[in-house]
Amino acid sequence: MVGKVRSWKWSIFLVVILAALTLAAGQSYGQSQAITATLSGTILDPTGQSISGAKITLVSPERGISRSYVTTENGLYSFTLLPPATYRLQVEAAGFKHYRQDGIELVPGQTAEQNVGLLVGAVSENIEVTSQAPLLNAENANISSDVSARQVVELPLNLRNVIGLAALNSSVSHAAEDQIVGSPASAASADQDVSFLNFGGTFFNTAAYLLDGTYDTRLDWGGVIYVPSVDAVQ
Numbered sequence: 101m102v103g104k105v106r107s108w109k110w111s112i113f114l115v116v117i118l119a120a121l122t123l124a125a126g127q128s129y130g131q132s133q134a135i136t137a138t139l140s141g142t143i144l145d146p147t148g149q150s151i152s153g154a155k156i157t158l159v160s161p162e163r164g165i166s167r168s169y170v171t172t173e174n175g176l177y178s179f180t181l182l183p184p185a186t187y188r189l190q191v192e193a194a195g196f197k198h199y200r201q202d203g204i205e206l207v208p209g210q211t212a213e214q215n216v217g218l219l220v221g222a223v224s225e226n227i228e229v230t231s232q233a234p235l236l237n238a239e240n241a242n243i244s245s246d247v248s249a250r251q252v253v254e255l256p257l258n259l260r261n262v263i264g265l266a267a268l269n270s271s272v273s274h275a276a277e278d279q280i281v282g283s284p285a286s287a288a289s290a291d292q293d294v295s296f297l298n299f300g301g302t303f304f305n306t307a308a309y310l311l312d313g314t315y316d317t318r319l320d321w322g323g324v325i326y327v328p329s330v331d332a333v334q
Contacts, residue, residue, distance in 0.1 A: 135184075135208045135209070135310060135313050136180075136181045136182055136183060136184070136208065136209075137182045137183075137184060137206035137207065137208065137209070137210040137211070137212065138178070138179065138180045138181075138182065138210070138211045138212065139158065139178075139179045139182060139187070139189075139204070139206060139212050139213075139214060140176070140177060140178035140179065140212075140213055140214075141176075141177060141213050141214040141215045141216060142171075142174070142175045142176055142177075142215045142216075143156070143171050143175045143177065143191060143193065143215075143216050143218065144175060144215060144216070144217045144218070145196070145217075145218060145220070146217065146218075146219060146220060149175075150171075150173075150174050150175025150176075151171060151175045151193050151196070151218060152171055152172060152173045152174070152175055153170060153171060153193065153194075154170070154171045154175070154177075154191055154192065154193035154196075154218075155168065155169075155170055155191070155192045155193070156168065156169040156170070156171065156177045156189070156190070156191055157169075157189075157190040157191075157192075158179050158182075158187050158188070158189055158190075159187060159188045159190070160183075160185040160186060160187045160188070161188070162185060162186065163183055163185045165182075165183065165185065165187075167179055167182075182206055184206055184207050184208050184246060185205075185206065186203060186204065186205050186206075187204040187205075187206060188200065188201065188202050188203075188204070189201045189204055189214065189216070191216050191218060193218060195220060195221075196218040196219060196220060196221065197218065197219045197220070197221040197222065197225040197226060197227050198225065198226045198227065199216055199218055199226075199227045199229075200226060200227070200228045200229070201214075201216075201228075201229040202228075202229070205246075207245060207246040208246070245268070245269045247265045247266075247268060249333075249334055251265065251268070252265065252330060252333050252334075253330065255268075257330065258294065259294060260329065260330050261294040261295075261327050262327065262328065262330055262333050263294050263295045263297070263309070263324055263327060264294045266297055267297070271299060271300045271301075272297055272298070272299055273297070273298055274294075274296060274297060294327075295309065295323040295324040295327075296323065305321065305322035306322075307322065309323075309324045309325075311326065311328065
């Protein structure tokens, strides 16, 4: 009887472990979507027909990233889980001129769409786009922006709190909504108060903070747990 009881306890323990691993896997996927970007689109010929079998190469020299993709029967391509960076897009297809576009900037959480039209000609002939074409986002209504290392170092910061730089985005505000740490009318006067942010008109306590891909959000009032120093942020 003792042996059966122990076996039952071990079964419960294993079930708990599996459940924990399942939740962790789901959380990791959510985090990866929040800190990476996606670029997709369609390759078309001059008549607007899709081109299958075209080779797409996405390169970021500064990050040492190079990814390739071959378009499907519908001329579609998709790059997911891209680290934020500036990329160069190259397209090669038999019977068409080589296409190259520089300066594609992708920021965390961005889902961008970039369609490319190829011209008939020899592969040795090039089409170069030096300025970034507008990237479409048909997947969601996310608003994202990137704060440069220079802005982190040079802009004045209350309490040297880098969370305050989020207010550089016009969709972000410091409305504390009567949930202030400390006495009334003391918003943004304490280190934690700077994280009383709402995004795009959402309510307080609907934001999540991540630090190097790990959640840095308090569960009780939704603010940030740990604020790294300005000198430690890139």
